[in-house]
Amino acid sequence: MTEQQAPPLLNELSKKFKPSDDVVQTPLQIKGQCAFLFYVRTVVDGDKLQQTVIKPFFEMASEEDYASYILSLPNQIEIPEIDKLLMLISAGAVIVAIDNQLCLLELRLVKNNEVQETTMEPTIHGPQKGLSEDIGTTINLIRQRYHRASLKVEDIIIDDASNIAVSLLYDSDRVDPEVLKKIKKELGNLKTPLFQSGGELQHFLNKSKFTLFPTAMVTERPDRIVYNLVAGKIVIAIDGSPNVIVVPVIFFDFMASMEDNYHVSAISGFTILLRYLGLFMCIVLPSLYIAMTSYNPEILRIELALTVAGSRIGVPYPSFIEVIFMLLFMELLTEASMRLPKAVSGTATTVGGLILGTAATEAALTSTIMVIIISAVAISTFVIPINEMSFAVRVVRLLLIIYTSLFGMVGLLIGFLGIIMFMANKDSLGTPYLKIPWKSKTNELEGGQ
């Protein structure tokens, strides 16, 4: 009975992993039977290894039996070339060498696979659980909601430092092959040293440096994902991120809440209307205040005009400084309460609200009407269901304020048109960003419907 040598591949691998202390290369031996294991201890599920690999070895009659047993295990993977192999081992794969035959088993130990609560897009009805930080669990959650063979899961290798797992999910029957080709090319060309979350990837997918509106959606809701898969969109899942990215998305996708589908039509119609009204208000209202008070007070009714004029008595600054000043405080308040721990954020809002609401008007820094407008704006900003859009709207609002203070009522109107134009001229992977989605039987325009 001679001591068997470990296959040369294992030695080579262990050289690569040196001097990590958690790399294990160990022989299994009993009565002339011999096998070698190679794995990284910290990422491999020890119990499973014991149960499915080590224990059967000592129970089997011969090496051949054991080999065929290992080969029939469900988590057995083909051995790829060395680079990929290294990646797989560092992600939790185990190499079993039996008699110069090499098998690769996937025995990942995943600690972050619990399903998370939805926090960014909560709904009253609809599922309360979101995705998981583990990509396997995420794909599992999606697959469990979408039982079709046409749902394809493609692993993408991203050329970055961490070799993080990225998967592309789409329904091959519904997806636009052009868009699919584009997104694959896009991901292949990704020149970034390191990325770790869905939000980051979305940022890289928005090509140009200066972008105002998001063209990829980050979501945490499995129902939204399935909804988008049915609509022929592509979902990008990233390991370690509790969100996935949906592309291509258009403006209206950001204004849709999953709740719209769960209510009766009248109610959801009303809420959709409310949402667009909120969007419109939070973009336009501060600028409207400037235009009305400083350029065209005759648009207001006389009673209101007199009240506004009265409430501005003693306010030292012109209206646009007043607006920018108050808006700045509001943004600071929002930002602060978002970043603060939950226990403290309540205090921050109360203190801030008090100062903004009462003291500022008492001190004649702003008019009372202004405070009402700012609060209306703050509330309506939160009506927008997807956060990215409401962040974008905050910036747009500021631009519109500048344009209005320069050009008055006309500036407000034309500036608003400018925003619409900017969105209409944008596209998300070839899909027009803002376009009225009438259903049409034939292609009227080149490349569009």
Place this chain on the structure above:
Amino acid sequence: MAGKQKMIKGFLTATLLLALLLQAGCAFKDIDKRTFVVGIGIDPSEKVKNGFRVTLKLAKPIGNVKQESTPTYAYISHDADTVAVAIHEMETRVDTVLDFGHNRIIVMNKELLTKDLDTFMDAFTRRGDIQMICFVAVAAKTSEEVVRFEPTIEAPASIALYNYFDNTGTESPYVVTTFLYEFRREVLGKGKDTVLPIIGVDKDNQEFHVTKSIVLKWGAKPVELTAEETKYYNSLVNKAVGFSYKIEEDSMFLVLNVTEVKFKYKIVLNEGDPRIDMKIGIVGNVGESSQRLSGKSLKKYDKLAAEEIQKKTMALLTKLQENNVDPFGFGLHYRATRLSRKGLDKEWEERIYPEIKFNVKVDVELQSTGAVE
């Protein structure tokens, strides 16, 4: 593409910055730096020959409307050759900009109606910032008195005179409302003459009196209508309701509350003498009576009321005809129903209207005797 985008963005930023530089205090004027004019009165001037005295009612901004008890208005008057000059000179008399965008009433002196009306009305229609929906009225004595008058009932940040003519406040058949654009189209056009309300001031009771009206024909002497005539005119032409007719017969009287008025007329030329067939339908109920009424005899009262109204209407029509004014717009209707031809309006005005007969048919329908018999 990227280069193009960058260029466009660069261009936009540059122009925006340029705009910031240009924007050195033009057109930007905060609301507290403006004074709103809420009433204009025009009188003939005593100081300037052939000039005007313009009175403006200015609204002072109020810190807190709820706590204010007295109206907060200021008034300035100025004499000048023309209205536009007077307004311009007044701008130097207040420290803030005069904003005419909120003005809703122009009050004129009666004497001015015979003067060159168009020259000073021109000053208002020419200005882009004066509303075409502002009310035009005539003062009983001087318009300065009307504009400066503050009735006790006037609440802060609300202008009593607006409430009279605006149909959101009081709605009375005695009040005729004429907007500036109606005034303009009827004064400059032919075929219909303007009716303007007359605003009187009752200093003892601290209130306005808006009951009478005046029919204005450009170039002719204006014809004053009494309160009663105004009511009839207004109820027929503007379908104003909510008024009452008192009908007397022998020992009893009853008051008729009108809820609906229908008015139709036709100009008949080819059947003998030219005449206007008029059909008036009135729906209402009994508002007050000196004796018990029975529901069955409502028909009788219908007839009584109809006769009464017919008589009054005829009187009004004849008065208008005698004075050769036409606030009903019969002339307009005549032109509107004939193929266009030169001199159509003259023909009506000079030949047909002074001769025309009125044939008034009144139909009264009392629906109930009110809550009691």
Place this chain on the structure above:
Amino acid sequence: MSRFLFYLIIINMLTNMVSITPRILIAGSAKGTILSMIVALILGIWLTYILVILFRSFPGQDLPEILHAYAPKWMATPVLLFLSVAWYVAGLFTIIIYTFIILRFLTPEMSIYVIVLTFAIVVTYGVFMATKNILYMSEIIFVLVVPFIIFIQIKGYISPELNWDYVRIALMEFNHLPDYGALTSSLFIVVGTANLVIFNRVFLNLKKLTGKGTALLAFICTYVLATTYFLPIGFGGFDSLENVLYPWIMTSDSIRMKFGIIERVVFLFIGAFLALGVVSIIIHWHVSIQLLSSVIQFKRFKWRKFNLTNPLIMVIFWVVAMVVTKSITAEGLFKAVEMYDDFVLPALLLLLVGSLLVAKKGAASKWRESKK
């Protein structure tokens, strides 16, 4: 018929509503506007039909491509140049009129330069947008704005202060021969279709005018034309409107929303039409700049691989616009628009139809040659 073509036509019609057109119509009110409008309506729809059919035979191609391919070069260049200037002037008129309206009714203290600059930034961005995106953008603005316009007009029509007798008087003037000026200026209803000279490049299968489409188009045209003319007369009077510079602004100021958020409809009205005006300027200048750059292209005028011809043209456009807006008088503008309507517009339509016919012939003969 494609809905985008409808938008092109209607936006063009509506912008003409507040411009000089109603003034020209009213000026001829005692001379035969009524018959002119009827003739223009028939002529306009017929021309639309012809233009659509002609452009249909060149799917996905704009006029420069068509002419360069199928027409002699001596013809293509001057025709394109003329059309380009004509379209530029059309956009210029719109910008001047809106600048004047803003100056008169919204911000009288603002300098003309600032007002033109307000347009400049957004319109420049709009003109450089892709042709297809301009159509998408116009659809959105159309859908946002037209309800307001219809609301205002309905409000006007049901207003008790609207005196129908004045309208009837205007109607009774039909016993005059058509007036050439009124006829050509009512022809604006067809100019929207002419935008196809560039926009045809995105219409892959332009459908023929069907019976239903024609009926709808005829209805809309009649409605817009009638409203343009009759509503101001109903509010402003028949005899007293001739010296009003902007009859429609006056009309909308006469309509009152007693309980509306804004009592004076005129602001809503100016706002709605301003939005359409901006779209119309963008469409016109987009056409103009595309036509011009198909003729003039400085090959060596470059900056980092990007040809600067179009931005240069744009700058020239704005400089001319600034100078003209500053120096033109209201009367001069009226005369200029009248001249444009009387001479340039018919010439433009004739030239367009003519060159398309030539190109069609050229295309047919080329096709025959290739078959041989």
